[in-house]
Amino acid sequence: MSQMTTFLDTFALFYRLLLASLVRPVGFPVILRETARQIYFTGVQGSIVVGIAALILGLLVIVHTTPKLIEFQGEEFIGQLLVLIVIREVGPVLTAFFVLLRSGTAIIVEIGIMVVNQELAALQLMGIDPLRFLGVPRFWGITISMLSLYILSSITAVLGGFVFAQIFAEIYWQGFWLSLLNALGWPDLIVGLAKVLLFGMMIATVSLHYGLKAQKHLGTVVRQTSQGAVLTLLLCGAIDAFLSTVFYL
Amino acid sequence: MKNHAARSEPAILIQHSLVLDQVILSEHPANWPCPLSLALGLKEFLLLEGLELAAAPQLLSLAASLQFPVRGRVWLWGLDIARAARDDLYQQRRRLAYLAPGQVLLHRLTLLENITLPGRYFQQRNMSEIIKDNSELIETLGLTPYFSCYPPELPADIYFRGLWARAFLVEPELILAAPGAGPTIPENNRLILMLLRDYREQQRGAVVLTGPGLETFRSLADRYLRLEAGGLIEIRVPGQTAPPLIPDLPLWNSGKQR
Numbered sequence: 001m002s003q004m005t006t007f008l009d010t011f012a013l014f015y016r017l018l019l020a021s022l023v024r025p026v027g028f029p030v031i032l033r034e035t036a037r038q039i040y041f042t043g044v045q046g047s048i049v050v051g052i053a054a055l056i057l058g059l060l061v062i063v064h065t066t067p068k069l070i071e072f073q074g075e076e077f078i079g080q081l082l083v084l085i086v087i088r089e090v091g092p093v094l095t096a097f098f099v100l101l102r103s104g105t106a107i108i109v110e111i112g113i114m115v116v117n118q119e120l121a122a123l124q125l126m127g128i129d130p131l132r133f134l135g136v137p138r139f140w141g142i143t144i145s146m147l148s149l150y151i152l153s154s155i156t157a158v159l160g161g162f163v164f165a166q167i168f169a170e171i172y173w174q175g176f177w178l179s180l181l182n183a184l185g186w187p188d189l190i191v192g193l194a195k196v197l198l199f200g201m202m203i204a205t206v207s208l209h210y211g212l213k214a215q216k217h218l219g220t221v222v223r224q225t226s227q228g229a230v231l232t233l234l235l236c237g238a239i240d241a242f243l244s245t246v247f248y249l
Numbered sequence: 250m251k252n253h254a255a256r257s258e259p260a261i262l263i264q265h266s267l268v269l270d271q272v273i274l275s276e277h278p279a280n281w282p283c284p285l286s287l288a289l290g291l292k293e294f295l296l297l298e299g300l301e302l303a304a305a306p307q308l309l310s311l312a313a314s315l316q317f318p319v320r321g322r323v324w325l326w327g328l329d330i331a332r333a334a335r336d337d338l339y340q341q342r343r344r345l346a347y348l349a350p351g352q353v354l355l356h357r358l359t360l361l362e363n364i365t366l367p368g369r370y371f372q373q374r375n376m377s378e379i380i381k382d383n384s385e386l387i388e389t390l391g392l393t394p395y396f397s398c399y400p401p402e403l404p405a406d407i408y409f410r411g412l413w414a415r416a417f418l419v420e421p422e423l424i425l426a427a428p429g430a431g432p433t434i435p436e437n438n439r440l441i442l443m444l445l446r447d448y449r450e451q452q453r454g455a456v457v458l459t460g461p462g463l464e465t466f467r468s469l470a471d472r473y474l475r476l477e478a479g480g481l482i483e484i485r486v487p488g489q490t491a492p493p494l495i496p497d498l499p500l501w502n503s504g505k506q507r
Binding site (some may be wrong): 026030031033110113114117118119121122123124125126127128129133240 | 250256313317335339342343344345347351352354355356358366367369370371373419461487
């Protein structure tokens with residue numbers, strides 16, 4: 001029953017965040033600055049870690065698949081594999097994983113501490129809606145950062161894949177590029193982008209929800225952080241499975 | 250429908266900044282009149298003495314709509330706050346200043362960002378513009394050297410003055426305060442008295458001060474109530490020449506004339 005309440009609360013918060021973003025835009029410059037701050041933290045400062053992880057992903061794909069492809073003379077399928085793994089399936093999940101670890105948990109802790117310190121009450125008493133001042137910038141900051149990091153990680157993984165493909169299988173740029181372009185279609189890009197968009201919104205919403213659920217002492221923040229991270233992972237997994245299934249149907 | 254119900258109150262309520270009607274608090278302190286009724290004029294200065302520091306925030310947070318009464322109703326400028334829509338409620342809160350225990354500065358903003366936040370957020374003004382327009386207040390409170398400090402780095406009295414500065418910069422129409430809640434060094438009390446005197450002289454709005462001892466502020470009060478033996482007793486201040494700004498202000502049920 002409590003799980004069901006959590007889901008309903010999360011979706012209600014999602015709706016309220018969308019509403020707060022669109023209706024009666026008060027304090028737009030302050031909100032914009034807060035959003036830029038969130039994008040800097042998640043999208044810019046987090047780009048190095050995501051870039052390295054994407055490079056490793058590209059390497060692993062090539063290292064594990066090229067020997068078999070060469071064995072069956074199927075080097076031209078390397079593009080298809082990269083599209084399938086990097087752009088459509090693992091890329092979005094990898095990006096979401098790092099954003100959740102780095103920013104989702106940070107949001108839960110930050111908002112949780114603000115609740116404990118009564119900073120949310122201070123905002124309310126100033127007539128500032130915490131959902132607008134704290135929620136909206138984090139919601140859009142995480143979502144925009146997810147999209148940017150996904151694009152960055154896809155490019156890095158493909159380029160990394162190419163470099164390692166050259167080393168391991170002597171597949172040259174033209175062949176690699178043609179194979180990739182032949183394999184890449186709009187549906188792949190749309191599915192990949194839809195996944196990161198939903199992952200971003202989900203990470204931000206669940207993190208905010210668990211941050212706001214913190215109560216009078218810091219112990220609750222710790223508990224909310226672990227519960228929030230687990231639920232976000234589960235929801236991301238569910239969204240991933242749903243969109244992948246829809247794509248194949 | 251909800252908004253309509255909240256706005257269709259008698260016109261008399263609009264003549265008051267705050268009205269508590271038969272209010273019951275969730276944890277009412279000992280000797281607290283229960284239920285409590287109280288009405289505050291639009292420009293009235295009310296002292297409510299005798300409340301313990303731990304109890305004062307309960308009344309103030311109720312008046313500021315941070316919590317709602319278990320029973321009874323609360324109006325802010327004629328709006329029934331417990332029934333108001335979220336946006337209406339926030340709009341009403343922008344008109345008041347709340348200075349009671351628990352009110353804090355945001356820890357990840359500097360003192361300057363903190364005190365100018367409402368102005369930047371609601372009026373979209375920049376920080377230098379806000380500070381320039383209120384330079385006298387800032388100078389009086391001696392905050393300028395600490396502008397770039399974050400709240401944890403501030404000395405306790407500067408933190409306390411920062412809260413007052415933030416409250417006054419929004420030009421509130423109602424101040425709800427427990428002055429004894431902060432560091433009660435004489436310098437702070439003197440500054441607050443000065444700010445409140447200026448506020449009263451300019452007739453900007455109403456003030457409710459609560460706490461155990463409010464002798465310092467008696468000279469400013471239009472009405473002075475003391476909590477005694479489970480009731481609020483109205484006390485005439487010797488030498489008080491200023492009549493209440495709304496002479497027929499009702500103090501329902503719980504007031505006794507001494």
